Amino acid sequence: SEIRKKLLDSFTSAGESYLSGQFLAELIGCSRTAVWKHIEELRKEGFELEAVRKKGYRIIKTPEKITADEIRLGLTTEFIGKNIHYEETVESTQKIAHRLASENVPEGTVVIAEEQISGRGRMNRPWHSPKYTGIWMSLILRPNVPLTKAPQLTLLTAVAIVQAIEEVTGLNPEIKWPNDILLNGKKITGILTEMQAEADQIHSIIIGMGLNVNQTKDDFPPELQNIASSLLIEKGDALSRASIIRSIFTHFEKLYLLFLEKGFYPIKLLWEGYAISIGKMLKARTLTGVIEGKALGITDEGVLKIEDASGVIHHVYSADIEL
Numbered sequence: 631s632e633i634r635k636k637l638l639d640s641f642t643s644a645g646e647s648y649l650s651g652q653f654l655a656e657l658i659g660c661s662r663t664a665v666w667k668h669i670e671e672l673r674k675e676g677f678e679l680e681a682v683r684k685k686g687y688r689i690i691k692t693p694e695k696i697t698a699d700e701i702r703l704g705l706t707t708e709f710i711g712k713n714i715h716y717e718e719t720v721e722s723t724q725k726i727a728h729r730l731a732s733e734n735v736p737e738g739t740v741v742i743a744e745e746q747i748s749g750r751g752r753m754n755r756p757w758h759s760p761k762y763t764g765i766w767m768s769l770i771l772r773p774n775v776p777l778t779k780a781p782q783l784t785l786l787t788a789v790a791i792v793q794a795i796e797e798v799t800g801l802n803p804e805i806k807w808p809n810d811i812l813l814n815g816k817k818i819t820g821i822l823t824e825m826q827a828e829a830d831q832i833h834s835i836i837i838g839m840g841l842n843v844n845q846t847k848d849d850f851p852p853e854l855q856n857i858a859s860s861l862l863i864e865k866g867d868a869l870s871r872a873s874i875i876r877s878i879f880t881h882f883e884k885l886y887l888l889f890l891e892k893g894f895y896p897i898k899l900l901w902e903g904y905a906i907s908i909g910k911m912l913k914a915r916t917l918t919g920v921i922e923g924k925a926l927g928i929t930d931e932g933v934l935k936i937e938d939a940s941g942v943i944h945h946v947y948s949a950d951i952e953l
């Protein structure tokens with residue numbers, strides 16, 4: 631907001647000196663209580679502010695930002711993440727990636743934002759993406775494969791993210807078909823795969839990844855507190871988002887090159903090693919209805935197979951799963 635910007639600008643120009651509540655109130659044109667509220671907002675965003683009686687406030691630490699340089703440092707991929715488009719606040723990184731994709735940026739270009747105001751999930755559901763806490767990014771790909779194979783990239787992405795989380799945190803996440811990554815039954819990651827295509831020719835695939843990293847329980851809105859979690863909550867430590875991003879890029883590139891060379895089968899085997907739904911009874915809500923039964927596994931194409939009570943096997947291409 632305008633007020634936030636004014637506050638940050640004056641703290642920046644004040645440097646080490648303190649700014650009094652009265653001064654800030656006049657600057658913004660509001661009461662001292664309102665100033666205090668804005669200061670609390672900054673604290674929530676990760677700023678550390680020191681308050682000293684009779685002197686006022688000063689910023690002693692700014693939140694950890696992910697800089698493109700920090701990500702590039704030590705990144706050994708050939709093309710994934712080599713071109714980083716970094717933004718502070720966006721509506722959705724998907725939107726920017728779609729625009730860049732049609733401008734023919736190189737394959738592997740990534741859009742990363744510190745915050746999304748209207749981050750989205752599948753079927754236009756909202757994706758909560760608060761500032762400086764998570765990884766909100768969209769990756770642009772141009773695989774030379776038929777349109778029908780695009781969903782396989784969602785499964786591939788899930789494997790890459792799980793491998794990165796394992797590498798950086800030592801935690802062992804599980805995958806719920808097709809796009810949820812869970813820790814202790816709670817969602818820590820969502821993946822949204824979108825396409826630009828003409829006839830049956832893929833122009834680009836845009837893979838949106840949302841990964842909850844340093845949120846505390848209070849950072850989630852009440853309706854998410856029981857279903858969502860973050861790496862910080864599960865691990866007990868804050869983590870460097872840049873190193874997780876780097877690890878995702880590295881694992882992704884290896885899997886993607888394998889996929890382009892050998893097809894989905896080797897990815898499927900890895901995916902099955904992390905999947906929780908296989909062999910379990912579940913309910914799949916599709917656009918056309920609900921299928922209940924036992925998950926038999928996924929086909930070589932990545933399609934979920936469910937056997938219902940009468941023994942009929944259903945092929946599910948897209949659904950929400952309840953275990």
Ligand code: BTX
Pocket residue numbers: 721722723724746748749750751752753755756757758759765766767768809817818819820821822838839840841842854857858859
């Ligand atoms: P989804 O449709 O599987 O999940 C969306 C649902 O997940 C919501 O309805 C809500 O219940 C829950 N949810 C919302 N926010 C969170 C969160 N932070 N953590 C856990 N659960 C949550 C999943 O869709 C795909 C999400 C992709 C997000 C990325 S972020 C970068 C890119 N840009 C963008 O706008 N979306 C993608």
